[in-house]
Amino acid sequence: MEITSYEIIGSKEKAVAIIEIPKNLIRKENEIANEIMKRHKHVVSVLKKTSERKSEYRVRNYKLIKGQKNTEVIHKENGCNLKVDPRKVYFSQREGTERLRIAGYTKKNETIMVMFSGIGSFSVNIAKHQKNIKKIISVELNPSAVDYMIENIKLNRSQDKIIPVLGDVKKVCKEWYNKCNRVVMPLPHESWKYIQIALKCLKSTGIIHIYFFDSEKKVERNVKRRIEKLKQKTKKKIIYKIRRVLPYAPGINKYCVDMKLSN
Ligand SMILES: C[S@@+](CC[C@H](N)C(=O)[O-])C[C@H]1O[C@@H](n2cnc3c(N)ncnc32)[C@H](O)[C@@H]1O
Numbered sequence: 001m002e003i004t005s006y007e008i009i010g011s012k013e014k015a016v017a018i019i020e021i022p023k024n025l026i027r028k029e030n031e032i033a034n035e036i037m038k039r040h041k042h043v044v045s046v047l048k049k050t051s052e053r054k055s056e057y058r059v060r061n062y063k064l065i066k067g068q069k070n071t072e073v074i075h076k077e078n079g080c081n082l083k084v085d086p087r088k089v090y091f092s093q094r095e096g097t098e099r100l101r102i103a104g105y106t107k108k109n110e111t112i113m114v115m116f117s118g119i120g121s122f123s124v125n126i127a128k129h130q131k132n133i134k135k136i137i138s139v140e141l142n143p144s145a146v147d148y149m150i151e152n153i154k155l156n157r158s159q160d161k162i163i164p165v166l167g168d169v170k171k172v173c174k175e176w177y178n179k180c181n182r183v184v185m186p187l188p189h190e191s192w193k194y195i196q197i198a199l200k201c202l203k204s205t206g207i208i209h210i211y212f213f214d215s216e217k218k219v220e221r222n223v224k225r226r227i228e229k230l231k232q233k234t235k236k237k238i239i240y241k242i243r244r245v246l247p248y249a250p251g252i253n254k255y256c257v258d259m260k261l262s263n
Pocket of ligand 1: 090091095115116120122141145167168169170186187188
């Protein structure tokens with residue numbers, strides 16, 4: 001049977017499959033779920049996406065089409081264990097490579113601000129990869145995600161490195177103004193709104209990784225315009241690189257700009 005795209009979150013012990021079913025295949029959804037569970041013996045539940053990502057928490061609705069009601073799993077990625085229930089919080093296993101890449105950039109003794117940190121996936125990857133990190137401040141609004149983040153910090157023995165913070169980036173970052181070497185901003189649908197806060201978090205020099213959606217045709221021009229404005233406002237030198245992270249929709253991708261600010 002031809003099965004449409006799906007992702008599997010979890011481990012060999014227990015995993016959940018998340019599937020998109022186009023309208024013309026809805027009548028076959030049970031058959032599709034059976035086939036997935038036959039192919040992947042560790043999949044204990046199959047969830048069908050029934051909405052887009054929504055609300056500030058960036059979660060979506062799912063319908064359980066087959067298997068266990070309890071969809072909490074421990075997802076293994078890059079040597080990290082990430083406990084997550086995809087029905088309660090944002091999580092995408094497709095971004096594991098990107099998290100490792102950011103972790104690979106970090107240097108010893110850095111203080112890092114991870115805004116919009118979800119279940120702590122970026123923070124745990126960084127702490128695992130860069131043993132000599134100073135501190136990682138992880139700010140997240142969704143209380144369920146912060147509960148998972150606290151568990152994940154313990155699961156990965158990073159209590160001395162990661163500081164979980166429940167709250168809105170707009171309100172809770174002040175304590176770390178002028179203290180960070182690096183800021184990570186994984187909120188692609190509106191991260192540019194928070195760029196001024198990220199700049200305030202940085203010491204006089206530093207690095208920002210900002211994620212956003214943009215059109216293939218316009219991204220270079222749009223980013224150049226934004227960087228010019230930032231240069232004027234901060235009076236700093238900024239060198240930057242645009243990277244395509246993942247496809248999002250026809251002609252639209254998720255991008256990351258890595259920018260380095262210096263005097
Ligand atoms: C796209 S998800 C990324 C989660 C995580 N970094 C990851 O890669 O798995 C964005 C997260 O930002 C959180 N969020 C949205 N607005 C926020 C705000 N103003 N302050 C703090 N967190 C926010 C959402 O609850 C959500 O968990």
